Amino acid sequence: MKFKPVPPAPDEFEFVERAQRAVPLVPDTEADCCARLVGRLDLSARDDARTWLTFLRALELVTETPSGFRRTETTPTVPDCRAALLGRVVAAEAVHDTLGSEPLTADEAFEAVREQVPTWERHSDPSWEAAWRERVAALLDWFVLLDTAERVGDGRFRSR
Incomplete structure (x- = not known):
């Protein structure tokens, strides 16, 4: 599956780590995950959070389950994110x-x-x-x- 949304790149890779940590380990609704992303990342709009949530799925740092979204236990690395970006983003x-x-x-x-x-x-x-x-x-x-x-x-x- 290929993903389409691409948020603006942050200045530092640590932002990707923070974004992943903003998504709960226990599955939660899209609305709640987006609210957490907005609050913890200082995003200006819920649409920005939705883009990040989808992009984190593309990077294999978040997964969608039948009961909502949750972060994976994968630690983000530059090489893994690069491979996922190239292979999973339109x-x-x-x-x-x-x-x-x-x-x-x-x-x-x-x-x-x-x-x-x-x-x-x-x-x-x-x-x-x-x-x-x-x-x-x-x-x-x-x-x-x-x-x-x-x-x-x-x-x-x-x-x-």
Whole structure:
């Protein structure tokens, strides 16, 4: 299963650890988990918390059970999160594959993967392009956080 939501990358990996710890060990409802995320991470909106909850599932740090969401007992590591991001987040691998030794901007990376945006998404959302540009930019920031890319100035990224 691939997950779509990608929150903005935090400044430090420890934020991912804090986000995972904000989700209870005992399954709880989405509403309660989101409330905990908002309160413990200082998120500004419940939608931001919902994005984080889904993204933590993609990173295999949270799981959904029949009685709600709970954190896994997996300790977050950069290599594990990187592997999960590349394998379980929509377009992450494609965006990563655009990176090489020549630096790219987020817009250039978007143009490289533009044709891979599902047709249904292009037709269902008139603002799909802006949303996907945001997604690509967020993924690039996550690649920097997870040590698979580096920011090389002027908003450009290249593979590590």
